[in-house]
Amino acid sequence: MNKNIQRDHQTTNKIFDNRSLEKDYVTLIPILKDGLRVLDIGCGTGAISKDIAQRVGPSGSVVGIDNTEKFIASGKESYQTSLNLKLFHHDLFSYNPEEQFDLIVSARTLQWLNNPKEALLKLKTLLKPGGQLSILDYNHEQLSWEPQPPESTLFFYQTFLKWRADAGMNNQIADDLADYFAETGFQAIEVFNVEEVYRKQDENFCSGLESGQKLLVQHKWWKKGISQMS
Ligand SMILES: C[S@@+](CC[C@H](N)C(=O)[O-])C[C@H]1O[C@@H](n2cnc3c(N)ncnc32)[C@H](O)[C@@H]1O
Secondary structure, three states: OOOOOOOOOHHHHHHHHOOOHHHHOHHHHHHOOOOOEEEEEOOOOOHHHHHHHHHHOOOOEEEEEEOOHHHHHHHHHHOOOOOOEEEEEOOHHHOOOOOOEEEEEEEOOHHHOOOHHHHHHHHHHHEEEEEEEEEEEEEEEEEEEEOOOOHHHHHHHHHHHHHHHHOOOOOOHHHHHHHHHHHOOOEEEEEEEEEEEEEOOOOOOOOOOOOOOOOEEEEEEEEEEEEOOO
């Protein structure tokens, strides 16, 4: 069953607004070409979608969908000058557009689903024959800290992982995605390993984690660029 997480915290918009293609989805750049019709699933406020729209140029376009209404409302306001970007409040599983897409991308979204293989099957129906799918997700069990935070922070993180697992989310989805892709009939699967590093002095660092301490968090993720089975 598809679940829905409420994301109403005010800081979330800001975190998503600060994201960019160059900084937060760099492995996608080589496959972006003029004229591509792109669908971004779980686009948040559309910050990365807006950068993709710029790369595919006026002959291409990007549709971003997200099932959190306030993210879409915020993105529509912030990126209204991106004429080849359209943002819609929609859930992936009930999204049935008339057209299919050359490229579907989804960053940091399948990791929040309890049915990622169902999502891949749904995405296949939205791709043109020979189209490409790129997924960026984390392995939450590969996170490392430097220096080690206090026991209470580690306990909190373990509780977070347990909450995710109990809700049916895969904490190591990045490492399992290639298998999911193969099992759902995709071909030419490629895996890219990229480390994501947050430093205390960075603007996007969550200051609530630990004050007065330099903290470095590494998330590892795998991005899959694949060609759909024709
Ligand atoms: C961690 S955010 C990633 C946002 C953006 N892609 C980025 O990398 O900055 C995950 C997003 O997926 C959206 N989402 C989760 N489940 C969804 C679903 N079933 N359909 C559409 N969007 C969904 C959430 O609302 C959230 O905005």
